[in-house]
Amino acid sequence: MHSSDCSRLLTKKETPLLSFDNKQILDTPPLKIEKNGGKKAYLFRNTDGAEPVIARHYDHQFRPDAAYKASLPDMTETVDSVEGANVAIQQVGISGFRLPLKFATPAGEALTLEARVTGTVSLQANLKGINMSRIIRTFYAHKDEVFSLDTLAQVVHDYRRDLESMSARVKVAFNYPLLVSALRSGLEGYQYYSGSYEAVLEENGTLRRFVELDFVYSSACPCSAELAEHARDVRGVYAIPHSQRSKARIKVEVAPDTSLHLEDLIHHARAALKTETQVMVKREDEQAFAELNGAYVKFVEDAARLLYEQLIADRRIHDFQVACSHLESLHSHDAVSVIAKGVPGGFRADFNDFSTLLC
Numbered sequence: 001m002h003s004s005d006c007s008r009l010l011t012k013k014e015t016p017l018l019s020f021d022n023k024q025i026l027d028t029p030p031l032k033i034e035k036n037g038g039k040k041a042y043l044f045r046n047t048d049g050a051e052p053v054i055a056r057h058y059d060h061q062f063r064p065d066a067a068y069k070a071s072l073p074d075m076t077e078t079v080d081s082v083e084g085a086n087v088a089i090q091q092v093g094i095s096g097f098r099l100p101l102k103f104a105t106p107a108g109e110a111l112t113l114e115a116r117v118t119g120t121v122s123l124q125a126n127l128k129g130i131n132m133s134r135i136i137r138t139f140y141a142h143k144d145e146v147f148s149l150d151t152l153a154q155v156v157h158d159y160r161r162d163l164e165s166m167s168a169r170v171k172v173a174f175n176y177p178l179l180v181s182a183l184r185s186g187l188e189g190y191q192y193y194s195g196s197y198e199a200v201l202e203e204n205g206t207l208r209r210f211v212e213l214d215f216v217y218s219s220a221c222p223c224s225a226e227l228a229e230h231a232r233d234v235r236g237v238y239a240i241p242h243s244q245r246s247k248a249r250i251k252v253e254v255a256p257d258t259s260l261h262l263e264d265l266i267h268h269a270r271a272a273l274k275t276e277t278q279v280m281v282k283r284e285d286e287q288a289f290a291e292l293n294g295a296y297v298k299f300v301e302d303a304a305r306l307l308y309e310q311l312i313a314d315r316r317i318h319d320f321q322v323a324c325s326h327l328e329s330l331h332s333h334d335a336v337s338v339i340a341k342g343v344p345g346g347f348r349a350d351f352n353d354f355s356t357l358l359c
């Protein structure tokens with residue numbers, strides 16, 4: 001309840017009824033409350049104090065016209081109704097609305113994939129709230145376009161315009177399929193890559209664009225491999241080094257006036273780590289994979305540095321952060337590493353929430 005005319009809490013008998021449908025109630029003179037800023041809220045209450053009788057029905061014929069819509073109370077336009085600290089909010093919006101989008105491939109085709117979208121804008125102090133539906137409505141204006149990282153740049157500009165905000169950001173997450181070949185049998189199968197494109201339009205008009213990829217690979221421990229060989233050589237004991245499914249979360253900021261595709265990060269990750277998990281595997285492929293892991297054993301530190309070496313060489317990448325998590329088969333915990341390029345004001349190798357890196 002806000003201040004103005006009904007500052008005291010109404011008793012149960014006087015509990016206001018918000019209804020425009022029930023004609024009987026409409027005969028009761030409404031208690032009109034002039035909200036600050038001229039917006040009205042209609043509180044209906046029965047005058048004799050008896051329990052009201054509400055005919056609960058849905059009017060399928062009712063169609064709000066412009067005048068009726070204009071009469072609707074709009075909390076986002078009331079002033080002096082901010083609850084709590086009257087301060088700006090950096091991001092407010094909608095997380096996780098989904099729709100099918102066409103994603104551009106490097107070959108110029110368009111793949112229709114499920115997209116999970118999070119759109120937010122800033123909100124200044126003194127303002128109660130944003131026009132929340134515009135986060136989706138503005139995005140939908142682009143829903144038939146072929147999406148790339150650069151489509152999002154237009155979305156954030158539209159967000160700033162339509163929601164009259166100072167800054168805006170949008171992130172589109174999707175699972176991207178690639179047909180991959182087996183190591184030696186010549187078979188092929190689909191590998192799905194979890195990735196996202198993100199654009200941020202800052203208050204000063206700076207546009208920043210990001211690409212993120214989760215890359216799943218095998219990590220065979222170099223120390224365990226040496227110990228296994230030692231047991232075999234010195235004591236003739238058969239031993240198996242531990243290896244495990246692992247994940248690298250690679251987030252890059254794309255340099256201005258260039259572009260980057262999710263497939264570019266996939267190629268960097270494959271070149272760095274070599275031991276991507278496999279799709280189609282016959283025995284000749286499995287033997288090849290065992291040899292590949294023998295040739296490319298890696299600590300979680302090695303994985304971070306191998307990715308650093310690939311990313312630092314790509315001039316389209318302004319900044320990056322890599323978080324690796326090896327879900328150790330030796331331990332009941334994970335071995336983790338985080339590395340960042342070290343751009344001033346850029347990624348700071350935040351200790352990510354590694355639980356989200358679980359494979």
Ligand SMILES: Nc1nc2c(ncn2[C@@H]2O[C@H](COP(=O)(O)OP(=O)(O)OP(=O)(O)O)[C@@H](O)[C@H]2O)c(=O)[nH]1
Pocket residue numbers: 074075076128129130131132133134
């Ligand atoms: N800002 C805000 N709105 C919310 C929230 N939860 C629900 N909403 C509702 O979001 C609905 C849609 O808001 P708007 O987009 O402003 O709807 P509208 O005023 O009809 O849209 P416009 O005609 O574009 O102004 C409103 O009914 C809000 O009450 C919230 O946490 N914050």
